[in-house]
Amino acid sequence: MKNWVKIQTFERFHQAELRKSILNQNDINAVILDEKDSLFLLGNIDLYVEKNNEKKARALIDDFDGLTKINSFVDLKPVLLFQKVLQNTGIKTILKRKESQKYILDNYELYVENKDVEKTIPYLTGKELKDWSRVLICNKVRQTKYYVDLLAENLINTIVIKKKDSDYHLETISIYVKNDDSDKAKKYISELKNYKLFKEFDSLSKIEKAEELLFSKKIKALIKKDNGKIQLFVKENDIETANKYLAENKEWVVLKTYSDIANALFHKSILEEAGIPSVIINDKDTTFLLGEIELYTEKDYLKKAQNLIAKL
Numbered sequence: 001m002k003n004w005v006k007i008q009t010f011e012r013f014h015q016a017e018l019r020k021s022i023l024n025q026n027d028i029n030a031v032i033l034d035e036k037d038s039l040f041l042l043g044n045i046d047l048y049v050e051k052n053n054e055k056k057a058r059a060l061i062d063d064f065d066g067l068t069k070i071n072s073f074v075d076l077k078p079v080l081l082f083q084k085v086l087q088n089t090g091i092k093t094i095l096k097r098k099e100s101q102k103y104i105l106d107n108y109e110l111y112v113e114n115k116d117v118e119k120t121i122p123y124l125t126g127k128e129l130k131d132w133s134r135v136l137i138c139n140k141v142r143q144t145k146y147y148v149d150l151l152a153e154n155l156i157n158t159i160v161i162k163k164k165d166s167d168y169h170l171e172t173i174s175i176y177v178k179n180d181d182s183d184k185a186k187k188y189i190s191e192l193k194n195y196k197l198f199k200e201f202d203s204l205s206k207i208e209k210a211e212e213l214l215f216s217k218k219i220k221a222l223i224k225k226d227n228g229k230i231q232l233f234v235k236e237n238d239i240e241t242a243n244k245y246l247a248e249n250k251e252w253v254v255l256k257t258y259s260d261i262a263n264a265l266f267h268k269s270i271l272e273e274a275g276i277p278s279v280i281i282n283d284k285d286t287t288f289l290l291g292e293i294e295l296y297t298e299k300d301y302l303k304k305a306q307n308l309i310a311k312l
Helices: 013-025 051-064 076-087 114-124 141-153 179-191 204-216 236-247 261-273 299-310
Strands: 004-010 030-034 045-050 067-073 093-097 108-113 132-138 159-162 173-178 195-201 221-226 229-235 252-258 278-282 293-298
Touching: 004 013, 004 051, 013 030, 013 045, 013 051, 045 051, 051 067, 051 261, 067 076, 067 114, 067 141, 067 159, 076 093, 076 108, 076 114, 076 159, 108 114, 132 141, 132 179, 141 173, 141 179, 141 221, 173 179, 195 204, 195 236, 204 221, 204 229, 204 236, 204 278, 229 236, 252 261, 252 299, 261 278, 261 293, 261 299, 293 299
Parallel strands: none
Antiparallel strands: 004 045, 030 045, 067 108, 093 108, 132 173, 159 173, 195 229, 221 229, 252 293, 278 293
């Protein structure tokens, strides 16, 4: 089952069959694999869907179970800290670890019961985060992780909250720290110790292409907005190598155009697994906003990328 992924495991067949029916009613193919080959014995009964339907299937299953995803991140600690904030107010939460990384980098997801969504919104907007201050807004998960790691290295805990978090729409990601750590956190973000200004760009799309290229070459690059300027920072000892890669002036071309972010993210993840650089851009010149979404790759990789996507 090369192009299928497991989305849930059950102890009884009827539990899987019920959810399979829900998926089928929404035009999603699903299959059930029962290790014990019996409708009645307990065992590992797995529900599978095709890869390109995984995100929609998970969203439907969660909705069926009466849950709404409110936040997610690649690191556990920021999610746990936000979970603790909600639980201290009496809001019941459920933490899940994603089994698949086919779409985005998020591994840990936080859910609340549907009836508690409205009560949760003031915390998602930061209005009720009384002891926390927002110190940075990012546009990409990877950039958020870089800054979260930077603060963690300096013993500063963080909460990460996404605006309009869903499988299909992500506008911005906010990083919060404890009020007592706010000044220190802003100082570390401003100084970017051991990093050096590498390039300045006049558009976000250009800087994202450069960052994506460096990432594909295993060079960490931090995007920073300062007084209207969009800047790219890299470690001081990576400056020469980064210059060499960008000097090659690789041409980027549109691989595919999408109407929603989910399919674009899915295809991008497939390209990343194959070592093919790619970046998502849209007509609003920012990653993740809704609009005409385009997936770019380097021209030299175009044919290989097209063949890979065509096989899905």
